[in-house]
Amino acid sequence: MQSPSSDPSGHLLPARGEKEERAYRAAAAVVDPEIPAVTIADLGILRGVEMDGDVAVARVTPTYTGCPAVLAIELAVETALREAGFEPRVERVISPAWTTDWITAVGREKLRAYGIAPPVKASNSIRALFGETEVACPRCGSLETARISEFGSTACKALYRCQSCHEPFDYFKCI
Template sequence: MVSIAVESAEMARAAWAAAASVPDPEVPCVTVADLGILRAVEIEDGVAVARVTPTYSGCPAVLAIELAVEAALRDAGFEARVERVFSPAWTTEWITAEGRSKLREYGIAPPARASNSIRALFGETQVDCPRCGSSETERVSEFGSTACKALYRCATCREPFDYFKCI
C-alpha cells in the first residue's frame, strides 16, 4: 500500500513539473507556474487534472494556455484534462518571486505589491524602470503590448517599457 502512495505522489510531482514548464504565450519569459495561474495538478483516476485560473476573464491567451498545459501533460505520458477555475480570482500577488525577477530581466516591470491605496486603483503606482532601476518614470498609455500591461517610459535612461498591471 505504501508503494502505491509513493508512486502516486511521484506521478503527481511529474505531472506538476510538466504542466509548470509551460511558458505564457504572451510573456514567454515566465511560465504558468511563475505567474501563479497553474493552481494545481492532481492525479484523479489515472488522469492528470490541471487547474488553471486566467489572469482575467477576457484574457485572449487562456485557451492557448490550457491547450499547451494539456499538451505538456500528454507529452509527459499522462492522460490529461485541464479545468478552468475562476474562484478565487487570480491576483498579481500570486506571481512568484522568481516570476517577478524573470519579468524584470525580460524588461517588464513586475506589478507592485497590492496596495490599499485608492491611488493604486487608478494606476497611480510608483513604477521603477526594469532596465536602470530609476523611479523617474511616467505612464505613456494605460495599455501596453497586451491589455494586462501599461506602457511606461523612463526619464533617466529614456527607454520605454511595459508594466505588468497590479490586479
C-alpha cells in the same frame, strides 16, 4: 511522508506522490504565450495538478476572464501532460479570481530581467487602484518614469517610459 521539492522555476512544492509531482512539473514548465520569459507557475496561473485515477487534472486560473491567451495556455498544458505520459484534463478555475499577488518572487524577477516592470503594490491597495504607483524602470531602476498609455502590448500591461534612460517599457498592472 515525502519531503517538499521544487518545480522547474524553483518554487517549493508540497509533498505529493511521484506521478502527481511529475504531472505538476510538466504543467508548471509551460511558458506564458504572451511573455515567454515566465512560466504559468511563475505567474500563479497554474493552481495545481492532481491525479484522478490515470488522469492528470490541471487547474488553471486565467489572469482575467477575457484573456486571449487562456485557450493557448490550456492547450499547452494538455500537450505538456500528454507528452509526459498522462491522460490530461484541464479545468478553468475562475474563483477566486487571479491577482498579481500570485506572481511569485521568481516570476517577478524574470519579468524584470525580460524588460517588464512587475507589479509593485498589492492588488488590494487603494493606490494601485487609482494609478498612483511608482514604477521602477526594469532596465536602469530609476523611479523617474511616466505612463504613456494605460494599455501596453497586452491589456494587462501599461506602457511607460523611463525619464532617465529614455527607454519605453511595459508595466504589468496590478489586478
